Amino acid sequence: WQPRTKQPMRAERSRWSAVALLCWMAFGGSAKGQKFACPPGTPGWPCLRGSDGNPITMRVVFLEGAFITLNPAARAKVESMGRKYTVGDCDNAAKAVPECFVFENWNGGWIGAFMNQVLKDMGVNVIALTKANYSAAAKAAKTGSSFTRCVWDVKYGNVDLCVGDFWETPERRNLTTFTTPIDSDVFTLYTTMNPAAVKNDFDISMFTQIFLPFDNAVWLLLAIFVIAAVVVVRIVEGPTDPEEKRLIFEPILHHHCRGSPTVKAALSSLDDVVDGIWTAAMAFLGGEDYFLDNARRWPSRIACVALGIFVFVHVNTYTGNLAAFYVNNNQVQLGLVASLKDIKTANGNLCLYQSMASATSKIFTQLGIADSQVVLMDSYGSMLERLHEGGCMGAVVGKFERRIFISGANATFNVCTDPGDAAHWSTCANASGKVETFNLNPATCGGQCKYAKRFCDLVAVPDDTINMITLSWELPVRTELEPWVSSAMVRAHTGGNLSMLQNREILAPNPVVCEQPSAPSIAVDVDKLSGTFLICGGFVALGLLLHFLMLLYGVLHRARGWHRRGEGAAA
Secondary structure, three states, X not given: OOOOOOOHHHHHHHHHHHHHHHHHHHOOOOOOOOOOEOOOOOOOOOOOEXXXXXXXXXXXXXXXXXXXXXXXXXXXXXXXXXXXXXXXXXXXXXXXXXXXXXXXXXXXOHHHHHHHHHHHHHOOEEEEEOHHHOOHHHHOOOOOOXXXXXXXXXXXXXXXXXXXXXXXXXXXXXXXXXXXXXXXXXXXXXXXXXXXXXXOOOXXXXXHHHHOOOOHHHHXXXXXXXXXXXXXXXXXXXXXXXXXXXXXXXXXXXXXXXOOHHHHHHHHHHHHHHHHHHHHHHHHOOOOHHHXXXXXXXXXXXXXXXXXXXXXXXXXXXXXXXXXXXXXXXXXXXXXXXXHHHHHHOOOOEEEEHHHHHHHHHHXXXXXXXXXXXXXXXXXHHHHHHHHOOOOOEEEEEHHHHHHHHHOOOOEEEEEOOOOOOOOOOOOOOOOOOEEEEEOOOOOOHHHHHHOOOOOOOEEEOOHHHHOOEEEEOOEEOHHHHHHHHHHHHHHHHOOHHHXXXXXXXXXXXXXXXXXXXXXXXXXXXXXXXXXXXXXXXXXXXXXXXXXXXXHHHHHHHHHHHHHHHHHHHO
């Protein structure tokens, strides 16, 4: 049993009253002054009796909820009649079967099973009720929560105890007494994936990413400077001696220009220009030795100093900027927001389960989040769907709802998808509005499989403010019965039953099928370097093509020469 963190004085009082009752009963004592008492000499549980010595009767409302409070017998009965059972059918007078109103049948779900044991330990008679039994006064209460309506019925004296996953909020605490805590709910801020963190499909623009570290103007000036430096060196050094090099256009010069000095000189000059650009490009790419070896005169060496400084600065700048470019692009924020402060700064909306409003309003106000930024939703399903569709920048989610809706993807819920309904709750304001069923479980989704694992890409955001929010699960109970019910709950806690029930009823049926999204790796992937492979591979292919064309040219030319020699011999 864990005492709740809010209102420590009341939690301490409940704890000591429960412990005191346990001690009195252990020694066969009686609770003097209480309306209900153990008969003298009763050696422990069960012992709660009325003034006539008979077990008292308690009116208990069971609020059905998946994995929380369930009636397996009612489900079996409905399905045996050939009907599909939906959680909440026992709350509908038109669909409820007699099994819905048998106390022993409410033994499913972690709270249902726990309280079934507690009430049996108390030895009381239980009249099982559901939401279908709410009084007219409770139905007329100004609240949007069916749970709070049950609290009103306890206040009015129509009900002795409500069983479900109740939070003791300030609003409810002002209405009636609550039991000792069953457990504490802790919350997490969830947001959608940051679009920048989503790996995009490959497209042709990725080929140009290797050029992005420099602006287009820088690349243009870089090319102009390199060519200008080549021109200066060539002017200073003069034309290259054709005898000292292998001409690029040698095949053409050899086969067609042996008798034309003018054409040969022109091609030789063109060869000097092409060779100079080639040498300068290699200098920029790290092969500057050949370029420097050809700078024999001091004027051209001074030009080489300028080119060397230029190459040094730009190559190292490009290298560093390229690395920073890739790392910065990979180190992106995983979620759309990193904290509640981001929602406040962006003037965005925060989705919140409506029952939490009174318990969190002061916290959000102190943080500077206005009431207009908080969007209240009537269910976790509709709230997470609104977050998924961009209606909120963040949503506050409880610990078991994280498992059921997000990591376990094992929830079915309704959302009003009517275009004219701005709230998009689980029901439409207009009774004729369109309501759609969402089934997240791929194994059972049937025709709604388009929503399978819908919330797997939601991102958990560590936020200190949200981590401080703690609400206890406690049950609204008739004031005179509170010490007795709390004592029985403490006794069940000491047996370690709660953890076993939570594992059996909520964790085991909801295995993790969606892992928490992870931040992109900072490793440079193939997509980002695809331009390098394309360009380098293209140059290699171009070199091979040119080589084969020159070989073909030589073969064709020799064949033509042999043909001409054959004709001359024949003549």
